[in-house]
Amino acid sequence: MNSFLQRLAAGGYRITPQRRLILEVLQQGARHQTAEDICASLQQKEPNISLGTVYRNLNILISLGLVTGVDFKDGRIRYELNDSHHHHLVCLNCGNTVEFPGCNLEETLGDIIGRTRFKITGHILEVFGYCRACQEPDGR
Amino acid sequence: MNSFLQRLAAGGYRITPQRRLILEVLQQGARHQTAEDICASLQQKEPNISLGTVYRNLNILISLGLVTGVDFKDGRIRYELNDSHHHHLVCLNCGNTVEFPGCNLEETLGDIIGRTRFKITGHILEVFGYCRACQEPDGR
DNA sequence: GCTATAATTAATAACCGTTCTTATTTAGGA
DNA sequence: TCCTAAATAAGAACGGTTATTAATTATAGC
Numbered sequence: 001m002n003s004f005l006q007r008l009a010a011g012g013y014r015i016t017p018q019r020r021l022i023l024e025v026l027q028q029g030a031r032h033q034t035a036e037d038i039c040a041s042l043q044q045k046e047p048n049i050s051l052g053t054v055y056r057n058l059n060i061l062i063s064l065g066l067v068t069g070v071d072f073k074d075g076r077i078r079y080e081l082n083d084s085h086h087h088h089l090v091c092l093n094c095g096n097t098v099e100f101p102g103c104n105l106e107e108t109l110g111d112i113i114g115r116t117r118f119k120i121t122g123h124i125l126e127v128f129g130y131c132r133a134c135q136e137p138d139g140r
Numbered sequence: 141m142n143s144f145l146q147r148l149a150a151g152g153y154r155i156t157p158q159r160r161l162i163l164e165v166l167q168q169g170a171r172h173q174t175a176e177d178i179c180a181s182l183q184q185k186e187p188n189i190s191l192g193t194v195y196r197n198l199n200i201l202i203s204l205g206l207v208t209g210v211d212f213k214d215g216r217i218r219y220e221l222n223d224s225h226h227h228h229l230v231c232l233n234c235g236n237t238v239e240f241p242g243c244n245l246e247e248t249l250g251d252i253i254g255r256t257r258f259k260i261t262g263h264i265l266e267v268f269g270y271c272r273a274c275q276e277p278d279g280r
Numbered sequence: 281g282c283t284a285t286a287a288t289t290a291a292t293a294a295c296c297g298t299t300c301t302t303a304t305t306t307a308g309g310a
Numbered sequence: 311t312c313c314t315a316a317a318t319a320a321g322a323a324c325g326g327t328t329a330t331t332a333a334t335t336a337t338a339g340c
Contacts, residue, residue: 014307014316035298037288050319057317071211071264075327076297089258100252106267108248112240118229120269124211127249129260134270175327190290195327197288215298216326239339264283 004066004081011064017135018042018049025066031086032078032097072097073128087125093134141255144206144221151204158182158189172218172228172237183212212237213268227265232272 004023007016013019025041035054042049056081061067069077072090080107089098095110106120108112113120144163145155153159156256165173165181173181175194198219201207209217212230229238246253246260253260 016307016317018318048319050321051297052320053318058289059299089253089256089260091258092261098219098256098258100249105265109240109267113229116229116238117272118231118238118265118267120229121218121232121276122269123265125245125263125265127246127253127258127260127263129258129262132257133257157289158289188290190292192291193289199328222321252333 005062007064007066008061011060013060013064017046018053019057021045021049022054022061023066026079026081031080031099032070033070033080034076036076036080038079071124071126073126087127089127089129091131091134092128096131098131141267147204147206148201150173153200153204153273157186157206158193159197161185161189162194162201166219166221171220171239172210172212173220174216174218176216178219211264211266213266229267231271231274232268233270236271238271 002023004027005020008023009020021042022038026040030037035051035058037048038058039051039054042054052102058067058069061105062069066082067079068078068082070088072078072088073092074095084101086099086101091097091099103124104124105127142163144167145160148159148163161182162178165178169181170177175191175198177190178198179189179194182194197274198207199211202209207219209219210228212218212228212235213232213257214235219262224241225243226241227243228237229240231237243265245263245265
């Protein structure tokens, strides 16, 4: 059994066909899909699946640390498997993204954060700009 | 005249009492206020000010680079004057925040980003965790 | 200072991503 | 196979934000 399903079960959740499919779409489909994208993919296999089910399960998957929600500043959350720590470079014009690998951010900020006595659970970092293709001749 | 007002005028916008007041609240009031917080403050001086006016003008101020919107993961945007580059450490339990000063992030990421040929316009970085007071004995 | 006019506002409706409600179905243990 | 708590489908509700519109107002030109 898929290790994501194992972790779902270990969290006390049932393995439903809907949950299998959601994980399948996240593993095999495009990265950075919105809930609606995911729901549309699912409905090709299971026409009756509900958007509410998708949201509810995505939130469960996030709470278990299996999935991450990212904000590309376009008013909707995008979801991806939490398989490797990375961040995104997002084009504000066309929405294309480039992932860049693990940062040493919490390490870098160790001193500052240490002094505050916060117990850190995570961070978000997204870099915005315009991709090569979307840069106007005038440099925008 | 306040340099923020100057920059507003330089952007081709009129100086209205509402805009003066919004900037005043941002300069003198608490940091990280929501649009509703700001509106409530304004209404103490101008009872008829509208929430729509607040949002519209905050977006104008953001587009001019005078204000920044930050996401503390509680479903609403918080606004602050864009007077110094800094980031936040946010307690997921009580919402308290600690600001930490300018990062050298775009510098640090220079190589990666350089290769992508993106033209960078900004980034968001927020660190989440639990503050000293909110950490349970069990370490949460 | 006065006027003309385009920008701005107040009030409120609409929008839209997300969450909640409820009756029905189902996964998984006994 | 049953039982029962968990999960689902359908759709209503929520809430932060944006859009609409008629009335008001800041400001440039006289």
